[in-house]
Every structure is written in C-alpha cells, then in structure tokens.
Amino acid sequence: IDPQNIQECVKDALKMCARKDFTSISFPALGTGNVQVSQVADAMFDALVEVVAKKSVSTLRLVRIVIFQTAMLTEFYNSMLKKENTDVQEEEDTDAQEAVTDLQDEGSLSKGNKPQKPERFVFMDKEVDPACFHICGDSQAKVDEAKQWVKDLILKEQDSSIITDDAIINLTTSDRQRISNMINTMGVRVEQESSQDKLTIEGITKDVLKVTNEIQKMLQRIRSEEELSRSAELASTVVEWQYQQQGGQYQSFDLIHNFRLEQANETKKQHVEVTIQGRMYKVTLPNGPATDNHGNSLDIRRIDKAAHDSLPQYWDTMPDNYLCQSFPIQPGTSEHDEVLGLFQATCQNSVLKIERIQNPSLWRNLQIKKQEMDSKNCHQNNEKRLFHGTCPLIIDTINANGFNRSYAGKNAAVYGNGTYFAVEASYSADDTYSVPDSQGQKHMYLCHVLTGDFTEGQQDMIAPPAKSKSTTQLYDSVTDDPTAPSMFIVFNDIQAYPAYLITFI
16 A cells, blocks of 8 residues: 555545535545555545545535544644645635645544634524534544533533513614624624514623623613613602793703703802803702803703692691791691601500601602602502601701712621611611710601612611612612511612601600
C-alpha cells in the first residue's frame, strides 16, 4: 500500500457516493500501519479536494475520518489545515467548503478541533440551527460517556433568566437596538413570548446576568417614566399652573412641568427651573414671576381645580392664609365616638381630647397617591386606618409637613427604615412611641395610611422590595407578618396622613 493507492481508494469511494446519492461517508485512517501518517492524511485529503472540486458528488455533504489513535490526530489536523488553505478551484468550490471533517478520539471530542463560531441570535425572532456533535467510539458505553460529558460541560456554563413585566411592551426602538447589540456581542439568546410581557435570556451565565441587569435598568426607566406620567395626569386633575406672556392670554404648562411646579410648591422650594417655548426660565414660587437669563419675565399663576370638591365635607372652614389647622372634636358627636371606639378597642388609657388635623395640601397628596395605587394594583383595598405614637416636640411639624421617614431608626427599625404604624392603639401607647410630656400626657395619631400591596420587611430596607425577581414593580409597603400584620412600614412620606391627634394618659 502506498499513498497513491490510498488516494485512488478514497476517490473510488467518493464516486460511489455520487452514484448512490449518499449524503455522508466515514473513512478509517487507511494504511497507517505501512505508510507514514502524514502521507496517508495528505493522500486522503487530496482525494477529497479533487473529487469535490469537480462537483461530481452533488449530494455529499459530510465526510468523516475516524481516528482511534490519539497520536495521529495532529498529523491529520495539520494536513486538513493545509488543504483548507489551498487555492485549487477555490472560487467555485462551494461543495468543498460545506464538507465537514470530524476528527474524534474514542468517543470524546478531539482536542485539535477548532471550535465552531456560534451563530448570533437576533433579538426575539431569528431561529438558529443547533450545533451537532458526531461522537464515535469503540463501544456504546464510551460513546454514551462522552455524550454525557459534553452535555454536562454545556449545562455547567449555560444559564437562563426570565423577566416578566408589563413594561416590556413599551421598550423603545433604541432599547431594542441595544438588546440586539448585546446579543451580537455576547452570543446570548433573547426571546420574547407571544404575550409580549415576558423575555427569556439564555447563554453563558455571566453574559445572561449582564444582559438581564441591563434590561432591568431599561424597564426601571420605563416604569419611572410611566409613574411620572401617571402622577402628572393625576396632578393635572387637581391643579393647573399657567404662564402669561406680556399682553397675551394665560397658557397652561404641559403635564410634566405642571407636576414639577406643584411638587416644588408643596415642598416649599423658592425656585424651580422650567422650559417655556424652548427657553429656560426660573420660576419664583408660589406666585411668580418666571424670569429668563435676559431678564424677560412672565406672570405665573396656580389654579386649584379641587379647592372646593376634594376636601372632606366634614372639615371645618379654614382661613385662606392657613396651610394647616387643628380642630377639637366635641365628645358625644359621631366623629368623636368613632375615633374613640377605634382607640379603646385595644387600649384602655383615658382619652383627654381628640383633635382633627386639617392640612389640605397633605390630604390632596394622599388622594393623588391613592388614585395612582388603586389604578396600579387593580383593586381599591389600599388604605388602612392605623396608629402612630409620637413625641410632643414634633407634633406641630407632623401637622404641617406630615411624617418624615428620615427619623426611622430613632426607635426600633427591625423591618426597614421607614415610618411605622400599628394596627392596634395599645402598641403605639407604649412610652417608647407615645412619649409622655412634662404633665404625663401622651399623644397618638390615628392615620390614613396607603399600605397597598405589602410583604414582609427586613432590617435596613430603605424601600419596599420588588414583587418578583423578574419585575421592577415594587410593593407599596412592608409589614412584620403578611398573614397577620400588627404593624406596617411605609417609605414614601405622602402615603400617610395624620387625621386625628389623640391626647391621653
């Protein structure tokens, strides 16, 4: 046996494939017992290139050379590389380019094989053919062993992540392009379910984690934009800010500027910057004017749409220049009896007086937040009446500005750094929370609290957690025990209103 005989033998076999319309063929390493391995490899690959280049085997797509002696792999691999770089009819040799030569060692993958470059997944819609491994061995057991080894190796490096979020359908064209760019860069697969609100990310673990985090950031941005838009729409039903150019009629600000002006006004900011017809103005609050860098000024006004219909009907009339006022509730009235009954349901301390706290700005903020929460949670069971013990030194501050979560941790903060409210008055009546004044009198608020959807809190929380790992939507509050709560913790100051101040001993 010489290299010429080997080459003719391979050519004959390939021609037989053409006659019988075979699509694949496997060769052993012919004559390696009598001829140098490099000569055998060159002869076999010369025959393959010659026959395929003549296009005489139109159906043949796969040629295997099965090698069981590990030492021969390098010689065959080097020969294959040489033939791969030859110029023989390269411009027409598409069949030769499609032929695949697998060099394998006793049922395991050849260490000499060059890894095939994975195809990139196009965002959400491109189907990719799976990679195929052809494993040969001298026994079925060894083939099965190699097959399992390959599977374990792939699974070890693979991971998947599922994101379910309504905001997915609002991903912008720019967001989708960024996702496609990450797919092309990292080789991950991102599939969008037919429901449009679920994404599945698959690939190497570190790449899946990176892509998932980036998509979550996009969704958080979309969620924030949606919440801002929703808050702006709700605010526009309560108040309308307008500007007037000299000699012209008053014109309304857009919803976002209207909302930001109202926020700034409620938080007692002196100035806020706005854009009017493409020019930046600084607005002096609360009554204007708005002035640009050239000294041009516009008149500003605030129209309270809900001045007469958003406040409780049982509230007393307040002077126009009063932002907050407390009113004693007369014993024997239904209002007094209701508050007293809630207090005495769990607490037998003697009540000295009950005062109603009237703060229109805080009340309207609560109503705006409640409407937003009712819409977001798709139910109206979002508000509870809860108790909050306080120190006499900060009563005026709470009445005027509401609760401040910045004081979290002054007392126990086991379930998060928010403002705590108790289900039962007896809990808040403890001296730790209702701190006695110099006369031994204590104070407790009965509050309207927007608890919304809640979950169990944890120490050091600064905001409620997400409702699931695959969404950016947060719970509205946390509690000590979701099944039988004794307290609730909120992290947004406008989620609670100090409705009544109860003085007791």
